[in-house]
Amino acid sequence: MPEGKIIKALSGFYYVLDGHQIIQCRGRGVFRKNKITPLVGDSVVYQAENEREGYIMEVYERKNELIRPPIANVDQAILVFSAKEPDFSSILLDRFLVIIESNEINPIICITKMDLLTDEERLKLSDYVNDYRKIGYEITLSSSKTEEGLDKLLPHIKGKISVFAGQSGVGKSSLLNAIKPDLELKTSHISSHLGRGKHTTRHVELIDIENGLVADTPGFSALEFDTLEAEYLSNCFPEMAALRNDCKFRGCLHLNEPKCAVKDAVANEEIPRYRYDHYLQFLQEIKDRKPRY
Template sequence: MLLQGTLMKGYAGFYYVYADDRVWECSLRGRFRVKKQDFIPGDKVQILPGTESKGTIENVMERKNVLVRPNIANVDQAMLVFALATPDPDYNLLDRLLVQITKAGIEPLIVFTKADLIARDSTPAVDYRTIGYRTIPISSKTGQGISEVIQELKGKVTVLAGPSGTGKSSLINALNPGLILKTGAVSQKIGRGKHTTRHVELLSVAGGLVADTPGFSSLYLPKMKREELQDYFPEFSPYKRNCRFASCMHDKEPDCAVKEALSNLDIPASRYDHYTTFLKEVIENEQRY
């Protein structure tokens, strides 16, 4: 009887598959080796169980999505992890990740860590929750928000993304105390975290599978047309239909309802600034394609 499972990692010619509430060490059926089939974490596979926890990968399912950086397939959601302090949140990077993840058809979840380091009545510079994003402030030290994150992870394949030093490994340790991941201190000189994760693999955490991935230092925007970018800024939606021109890019055009909403403080200034920065990049990239 074949079992369907999810590939967690490959190592030294063996593939570790989570199926039937356990991890199986699997080899490949010969035809896959002949075809030089590319397997990556997140692949849905069918395995033939053998003795003890051994098995053979018999079939691989078609992928519903693939991320290149990190290299993982069939992702249900991306948990974007940013610290509220130490280091200060890089909102430009967060907005870049939101564009990339949303364009890939993956649901984002924003987790702001180290909530214990700021005043209780303080809020992030941008209230992403009012924009429409799922947002959870947490503290791995006090336990704030941990139960909410657990509920969001159950039964899903989740990829973690965000800069180093924001507490991704500490978060996973808090979610699953039996799984101790190496954590790294933030460099006092440069205010950025030291990389503590070196490879991509899926971990069984809180009833789901989580990819703890290397930290991002920079990220290029995905290929798209200039008209498409505004679709990834949902706060524009209530206003852009009132622009004078149907093709308005909300940049230099007159009678732009989005810019009017910006002047009325109905749209966060930093988000609009990032939009115009990204728009220039997208236009430059169009000329290269």
């Protein structure tokens, strides 16, 4: 039986992309007994009734499941930051990175609005860029206005399911529109008039861009460390996670423990001081978190 990916769910129909065809499917099959509700992003087996319609027979096991927007099997988050308007913020970047890493989703950092920077400002930003690249993060610099750097972003999208993430106003919709010009996405300015509930009724759709699938609704809007454990936090800082076995104590929180490899690395500037400071701040937030029951 043929297979495909659900790219849209609406009014009881699932739209399954199989190659270049989209088949409008209804649910049927064993997954219904197991109470699985098919999600956008699911890989499915379907039975074709004719060229355009069919039935979903089976939903493959998911590798992950995002809640907002509801998408299964997300490979990566394209984390959009503006170089200016609003200014680049490394603490906000680290906050997003931790949230994304803790969901075991690969982040790709994309700094946009580069056209707004002077040469001097570009130089200043490149210090951060070098730091994050050294940690191992993919980071691209681009502008939706001049289209510089977009060619560096596109190869990352190919063959993957991606979700854009980032603060409102950083340029996510502009970026999506720039890489897929025939799209007419709502920009934040229009949708913000609808108020806070705007995402509750809105359905998510995956858009086929450069042989990859990109969610038309941004994710990771909640930036609290709701469920993250203090002991797990340093796993979300790859340069600290790499030193995990070098600290004297197992489960070292890299605070005041003796013979801490992370603190040593900060002291000799192998780990940027600001990354460690952000780690400490997030750790405190986790410790201050109110119990949820």
